[in-house]
Each structure stands twice: as C-alpha cells, then as structure tokens.
Amino acid sequence: MTQPNTAELARAVQGAVLRPGDPGYAEECAGFNPIHPLTPAIVVAAESVDDVRHAVRFARDNSMPVAVKATGHQVVDPAAEALLITTRRLDEVSVAGRVARAGGGARWQQVLDEAAKSGLAPIAGSAPSVGVVGYSLGGGLSPVLGRKYGYAADHVRRIEIVTADGEFRVASADSEPELFWALRGGIGNFGVVTAIEFDLFPHPRFYGGALYFPGADTEAVLRAWREWVPTLPEEATTSVMVQRLPPMPELPEPLRGAFVVHLRFAHLGEAAEAERLLAPMRAAAPAVLDLIGEKPFTSIAEIHLDPTDPIPHFSGGASLGELSTATVGKLVELTGPDSDCPLLGVELRALGGAFDREPAVPNAVPSRGVPFALYALGVGGPDAMPTMGAYFDRIVDGLRPWTTARRTPTFLVERDATPAGVRAAYGDAVHDRLAAVKRAYDPANTFRFNHNIQPAG
Known part of the structure; x- marks a missing residue:
C-alpha cells in the first residue's frame, strides 16, 4: 500500500x-x-x-x-x-462545583487528586493509572462507589468528540442525544473523545482495603463470601481474587511468591459499621495480611493493588448469572490449592445495587442485572499465552451452567473482539441500536480497532 x-x-x-x-x-x-x-x-x-x-x-x-x-x-x-x-497530552483536569472536566488523555489519579481538594470523589476504577475516557466509555466499575451510584458512564454529563467526518461535536442529553447514549458504553467506536465532564460525589474517605487469606482456605473463604455478599448494603462494594503471586520485592513480605485469597472491600460509612459488616469474612479463615482501615479516597489503589507498570499479560472475562454452592465448588476445583491453575489471579466482582438501575439519562451499558463479573489475569511472555488461554477456556467451560452472555464493556479483552463476541456482550437490542448510531456517525467504520460495532446495513 x-x-x-x-x-x-x-x-x-x-x-x-x-x-x-x-x-x-x-x-x-x-x-x-x-x-x-x-x-x-x-x-x-x-x-x-x-x-x-x-x-x-x-x-x-x-x-x-x-x-x-x-x-x-x-x-x-x-x-x-x-x-x-x-491523546495523552490532552490531560487537563479541572473541578467546578461537583463536576469534573478531564481531557482525552487524563488519568484517574489526576482527577482523584484534584477532586480531593474539594472533599469530592469520582467513580474511578481500581487502577488510578488508567485513562478517564476509555474507562468511562466502557461503563466503569468502581471498587468504592459502584454499588451506591452505579457505573461511571451513568454520571457523564457531556462528551466532546471529533467524529469520522472530522467535525467537532458536543454530545449530551440535549445535544446529539443518540450519540451520547451510544458513547456511554460503546467504548471507542464513534470518534476521538477530546474531553469529558462528569459528576463528583461527597466522599473524601472510605473504610476498606485488602484482606489476604491463605490459599489453602480458598474454599472456606469463597463459600463465606458467597453467603456474605447478599447481606451487604449498597454502601459496601467487594470483590475477591484467588492469587498466585510472583516473588516480587515490591510486594509485602507475606505475599511474595504466595498463594492467597485476596478480599477487596470498601464501605462509605463509619468504621464501626464497616467492621460489623466485615466480621463474617474475618471469621472465615485466619488472615495472612490485613490492610483494612480508614483511607483517603485518593488511596483507592490500595484495595486491589493492581499493577501500575506495563507488563506482558493474558486477560479474560465472563459474567455469572448466579453464584451457587455448586458454582463455588467448581471455582475451587479450577483455582484452588489442588488445581494446576497457571494464572496469576481469578477474580469475582459483586455487582448489584445501583449497577442494576438505569441512570436518569439511559446509556448503552449492557450489563444491568448481571450479579457477578469474572476476570482472570496471567503474567508471562508470548510462549505462555497458549497455556494461560487454554486454562481460562477450561474455567469458562467449567462455569458454563452459570454464565450469562451480557458483559461489562470495561472487562472486554482482546479475545472478545469478534463480531459474535461483541454482539453477545451487548445483546441484540443494544448492539443493533449501537450499529444504527455507527452508521449515522461512522458509516465507513473508520474507528474499527476496538471491540468493533460495525455499521448497520
């Protein structure tokens, strides 16, 4: 060419x-x-x-x-x-009242730091090093505010975008409303977002963090977590990950090279109430490391402790429609101490609460009503990818009786970027509406290097 x-x-x-x-x-x-x-x-x-x-x-x-x-x-x-x-140089961040504005290349830590000056917090994700725009266009699952307020996309007010014709547009509830619907959940299918505005919330602190249990207690912890999640109020958000950690010096000493179950927890209320809620999980098994406490909102990275530097990795995701005793049993079989799981971690995130409610201005996030998101991470070079991919397929096949097709766009990965995979993740109705918006704004499918929505017709 x-x-x-x-x-x-x-x-x-x-x-x-x-x-x-x-x-x-x-x-x-x-x-x-x-x-x-x-x-x-x-x-x-x-x-x-x-x-x-x-x-x-x-x-x-x-x-x-x-x-x-x-x-x-x-x-x-x-x-x-x-x-x-x-777009990384378009990284301006500002706060006016309870609304933040972020440029197309801004990262969440910038927003967290700026919002904290006013005692406010955004619906940021578990890794503040990720970009604000990509996370928000994919829905956005917060480990602190999610169950109380819903997806990050639910609280976006305005999006500035250059579409495939080279025109600058403003999408909001009152301007280009169909494009605004599609952008919030449709990932990167409709243009180059140059700025985004969204709501902030009055939560300068939270109570939570990480609680690690021995991997030998995987079954006890997962069974306790399954019974515990339905008892939590919307002010509490949690996930759990079975982890085989590398012997990295930057990890706390008890975690280096360890096989553990990592409980993540955040609560928006008082410490005493949070500890009362946590009691059943503290009783599930003896903790290896307890990092739970009151924290400034700017420290949300301490909940998941996600990697911050580029690293060769495998990732996979799925959704679970239920978490039964049989589901937990299969997870323990596939990820527990008697398994040969080569993955660094397999995670379950509890959704529900506001994640299930339509926002005041509806959007294209397709995963409302999905109670659990599953995510897997493996670390290794190209030679390790086939082994990790095959094992993840084994996990998904084992959980097939409980999986559901609709997915949170934030957790779609490379292996999901097929026409069939994208349609399944969104469901026919949302997918077809997205395809109609794509035809209107990008009929030549100029923006196709993503989880692509192909133009209708």
Whole structure:
C-alpha cells in the first residue's frame, strides 16, 4: 500500500507526526501490554483538539482507518494500516462545583487528586493509572462507589468528540442525544473523545482495603463470601481474587511468591459499621495480611493493588448469572490449592445495587442485572499465552451452567473482539441500536480497532 504524503499534515498540526523508525515512534505507540504492540502506519501525537481534527480529516481524505490511544490499556489490534492518534497530552483536569472536566488523555489519579481538594470523589476504577475516557466509555466499575451510584458512564454529563467526518461535536442529553447514549458504553467506536465532564460525589474517605487469606482456605473463604455478599448494603462494594503471586520485592513480605485469597472491600460509612459488616469474612479463615482501615479516597489503589507498570499479560472475562454452592465448588476445583491453575489471579466482582438501575439519562451499558463479573489475569511472555488461554477456556467451560452472555464493556479483552463476541456482550437490542448510531456517525467504520460495532446495513 502506498503511504500518503504527511508533509501537509505535519505543517497543520502542533504535535509530532511519526512513521515507523522515527525517533519517538515506539514510545508513542507503547501500550500497557507489550504482548499486543501497536504498529500504525502514521502516528499523530495530538496536542490540541485542532490536531485531532486535522488528523481525522487527513485519514478520511486518504481512506485510512483511525486508531486512538490514551494509556493503551485496551489494545485489541495492532492497527498496522492505521493512522494512530495519541491523546495523552490532552490531560487537563479541572473541578467546578461537583463536576469534573478531564481531557482525552487524563488519568484517574489526576482527577482523584484534584477532586480531593474539594472533599469530592469520582467513580474511578481500581487502577488510578488508567485513562478517564476509555474507562468511562466502557461503563466503569468502581471498587468504592459502584454499588451506591452505579457505573461511571451513568454520571457523564457531556462528551466532546471529533467524529469520522472530522467535525467537532458536543454530545449530551440535549445535544446529539443518540450519540451520547451510544458513547456511554460503546467504548471507542464513534470518534476521538477530546474531553469529558462528569459528576463528583461527597466522599473524601472510605473504610476498606485488602484482606489476604491463605490459599489453602480458598474454599472456606469463597463459600463465606458467597453467603456474605447478599447481606451487604449498597454502601459496601467487594470483590475477591484467588492469587498466585510472583516473588516480587515490591510486594509485602507475606505475599511474595504466595498463594492467597485476596478480599477487596470498601464501605462509605463509619468504621464501626464497616467492621460489623466485615466480621463474617474475618471469621472465615485466619488472615495472612490485613490492610483494612480508614483511607483517603485518593488511596483507592490500595484495595486491589493492581499493577501500575506495563507488563506482558493474558486477560479474560465472563459474567455469572448466579453464584451457587455448586458454582463455588467448581471455582475451587479450577483455582484452588489442588488445581494446576497457571494464572496469576481469578477474580469475582459483586455487582448489584445501583449497577442494576438505569441512570436518569439511559446509556448503552449492557450489563444491568448481571450479579457477578469474572476476570482472570496471567503474567508471562508470548510462549505462555497458549497455556494461560487454554486454562481460562477450561474455567469458562467449567462455569458454563452459570454464565450469562451480557458483559461489562470495561472487562472486554482482546479475545472478545469478534463480531459474535461483541454482539453477545451487548445483546441484540443494544448492539443493533449501537450499529444504527455507527452508521449515522461512522458509516465507513473508520474507528474499527476496538471491540468493533460495525455499521448497520
């Protein structure tokens, strides 16, 4: 394929225009998972909204597809023939009243720090190093505020976006309402988001963190967790992960190279009430490490302790429609002390509460009514991927009697990025409505390097 001349584009934009081999190209393309590198034909390191508009119009005029990257946590395609727009320099964050505004490349830690100055908190995820926009467009599962307030997408007020025709648009409940519906849950299918505005909540602190149990007690802990979750109020959010941790020096000493069950917990009320709620889990087994306590909201990363640096990894996800005693038994069989599980961790997140309620302005998040999300993570190079993938398939097959097709878009991974996988995750009704919006705003499927919604018709 003949490469277009980028001289005019380079004159039009403030940011760098890069090709393979140019200084800075590899850094600009780098994502969170080195196993899945981006290798676009052209990169535009956008420094302004005008840069984004010029880049999209250049791609349109040269019949090039467009890929978009802020932090690169959800790369699903190398985008070899694409023009890649990186948005990490559009990272401004501001707070006015109880509303935050974040640029297309802002990360959650920036918002957490800025909101904390006013005693406020966003519906951020377990890893504050991820991008605000990608997380929010995928729904957004908060480990602290989720069950009380719902998905992050439910509280987005305004989205500024450059669509496939190169036009700058504002999507809100009153402006481009169908595009606004689709963006909130439709991931990156409709353009380049340059800024987003969303609600903040008056929660400067929470009570919670991490509680680790010996892996030998996996069955006791999971059975206790299953019985405990339905008793929790919406002010409490929890997940649990069976982990085989590497012997990394940055881990606390009891966790280095350990097989553990990691209970995650956050409560929005008083410490005494949180401890009363926690009592059944504390009684489930002796703890290896107790990191539960009162924390500033800016410390939400201490709940999950997710990796912050790029690392070669495998990930997989599924949804569970119920968690019965038989479900727990199968999970213990597949991930417990007598299993040969090669994965670093297998997690269950309890949803319910506000996750099940439609927001005041409906959106495309398809997972309302799904009670549990399952996520698996494995660490290793390319040679380890087939083994980890096969074992994850074994887990999903074993849990088949309890799985449900609809998924939280935040947890869709590379292996889900097939037409059948995307349709199943959204369900026919939501998928077909998204496809109609895609036809209206991106009929050529310019933005296709994602969990792609293909244009209807």
